[in-house]
Amino acid sequence: MQRINKNVILAVLTAASSLFLIFQLFYFKYYLSGKNGQGFSNLNGIISSQETIQWRVVKKFLNLVTNHKVPVFVVDSALLQVISKDVERLKSTPGIHPQCHCFCEHRDVTTFGLQDALWEANENFFRAAEKMGFQWQKYEGRDPRLEGIEDLSGTKIPLHYLFKMTSHIIHLVVFYERSSNYLWHGPLRLKRKMDRKFVPFRKLQFGHYAGAYNRPELILITADQIKMWIPKDPSEFLRETLHSRFLECRYKEARSFFQLYPDDYSVDAIEFRMHAKRLLHLATSTLGDIGVTFWLSSGTCLGWFRQCNIIPYSKDVDLGIFIRDYKPEIIPAFQKAGLQLKHKFGKVEDSLELSFVEKHNVKLDIFFFYEEDHYMWNGGTQAKSGKKFKYLFPKFTLCWTEFEELKVQVPCEVKEYVEANYGKNWDVPVKDWDWKNSPPNVQPNGMWPVDEFAEVIQIY
Template identity: 75%
Template sequence: MMQRINKNVILAVLTAASSLFLLFQLYYFKYYISTKNGPAYSKLKGSFSSQESAQWRVVKNFLGLVSSHNVPVYLVDALVLNLLDKDLEQLRSSPDSAPSECQYFCKHRDVTTFALLDKIWEHKGNLFRSAEKMGFQWQKYEGKDPRLEGMDDLSGTEIPLHYIFKMAAHTIHLVVFYERSGNYLWHGPLRLKRNMDKKFAPFRKLQFGRNAGAYNRAELLLITADGLKVQIPKEPAQFLKEMTHSEFLECRYKEARAFFQLYPDDISPEGIEFRKKAKSLLHLTAFTLDTLGISFWLSSGTCLGWYRQCNIIPYSKDVDIGILIQNYKSDIIPSFQKTGLTLKHKFGKVEDSLELSFLGDDDVKLDIFFFYEDDDYMWNGGTQAKSGKKFKYLFPKFTLCWTEFVELKVQVPCETLNYVEANYGKNWDVPLKIWDWKSSPTNVQPNGMWPVDEWDNVIQLY
């Protein structure tokens, strides 16, 4: 009898203890967790996994951390921005409405990415001490400051390029942007040094850092999403478009210095004056084409000058750019004429071998070569005015990257060496002052002749 009573008592005690523990959990969630996570979190009616709610809390903790230290970060995460962009009008019109479910920051992913403009932040250790107290682990990734490099000084100065904050199973990637002299924002690559933990974060899944990148300045918009106040680019779709072609190539100052040791630079008054005029023409060209929404890249001798000597070749006497033929617009010619340039010649037609040449008041020529794409290569055409002969210049297929050239953010072929070698051969690094456009390029080939009855349209000299 006594044994039976003891069993009943024990069972009752265990049942009461379980009930009390359950009540304690409910109380703890209601009065601690929901308060800690903010009222918006408790109003989310949708259901999501503990992993998804955990990553929301990590993002919230990070935003709270940077806000308490006045570090103005903004969201650059492609996955989240894409979701926000679809609902942007609704988020703008009802900024304070309580969310019905966690729609953006609870979507499963391993990393959430933010950006920071370096000049508006002081590198204070308090932020990182606070991060550690909150439970974050963090790492800083540095690299050389390209803004201090030049022909006279190869800087070894290190600057912070990326920060990784990690809590639980979620990673916050903070990308540091810097202002460059071409009036754009730049971020560096993320490179792990030999002694760094390669398993600290899912580095292969980072959206930024595989290469350096260049972006236009983005106007920011403060929104509330999933109960979190966060700054985003005002035009998310435009920023996402930039992300797809943001790769940046730095000028090769080290190689340029070696080049000038073999072939001293032209510092004559004539050479200096030409470079000044060519720089002005290139800036005018970029402004005019940007107004038209037409992208271009440095081509021919101008591209060679950037790649070989980080400057305009003083004896080239012109500025060369390339444009994809599908980007041609009929108002290119009148737009350049409005800037004061005069049309020197127009060769070819949109369907075949189009080429435009303009002349400025200072006698520096702008040559625009339109590129066509075939299955295995890309090409631009040339025309000999007196004979009607056509020429074709073949290039391996290439993509476009940004660079900084004569204080201008401008595009060049990413596969620059292949591009330059196609045009100038393996000895591209040896200067040639005598150049015949019909026979000197290693990638030129005959392309027939224009029919005589088309000459008035395809050979226009002014």
């Protein structure tokens, strides 16, 4: 037999290898092009770490809720932070992307939200979850929408569900509609006989306290071959999450207060509360339209905290605003809304205070707060003399609450805030209140120079 030339064999093998490599490259490109369908049926070879446990559990859970028409949406901060960086591409090109996007790093918990009004819990859903391999637990709490001074029964409602498979946890947070068109979720509280080792509860993002959110608009995206509903603006939802803590009105304490100090149901008190409520609604919409954050302050805050109501003898509505949030549009915005500017004391750099009045002579007082190293303060000015006063408060943050059918903010450290302003006996009504002498946190702060009176003492 004629001897085969080794160089020919080598050349043939090299050509065959090159053709095979070219075929593989062509096939890989063609397969991922999206022109002929989605191609891969799973993420093998696409996601680094070869289908993470989180990816598998999330995919199973979303298949479960899709089959049972349970409309969940992503509220997980870690997941939304990743998605927000590339949301437009994920929204506009829902096909397969070769790189791992959302489930590359190991995480113990993935969190979804669910609006209670959009589903009805049934046993079939939970049985199906068990058949898929999920263990689950339900956590209930009192329904604050049914509570009031007259009724403290608090019907139990589901607040949180936890689904566990292997080492991953799905946390399902139930959101409820509240009266002023926002969404609320309750805290996750463990009862005595509950399994405290079921999941690492400290790792849960939601449930340490109640929260309040604006109703999000949702969009559908596809990431890592999983379809998920997310808030249309993930960055805005993440900002809300940072400041979502919610404080409930203390109806039990309010009832005890009214047992000691019966409420005023006189015609004047009823009319004042009606006008003050309308004024508070007007102030909320006006400041909201120009993007200014505020909170209930002074007597209005005391009324919410002590008796879940407007104090009838206060004769005004009091709001606080951080001076960093001041905008020149505030005065013209309220004037456009129909309020008259009553006085303007101080200046932006020092002790600014605004007062407006509505047609029924109910005042809206806005106090601007300044921050120092160890405390916060707002100023006061005596118009006749030019004397300045300073009201000191311990540092505080802001929480949401519901008051007079409004979602508004109050200091989270509200007891300390109220005690600073009204002393340890804040729970005892005082009708004769002198703003210059009665508050325990007031102190002299010098005098305005006479040549500045025209600027810092403006009365209309």
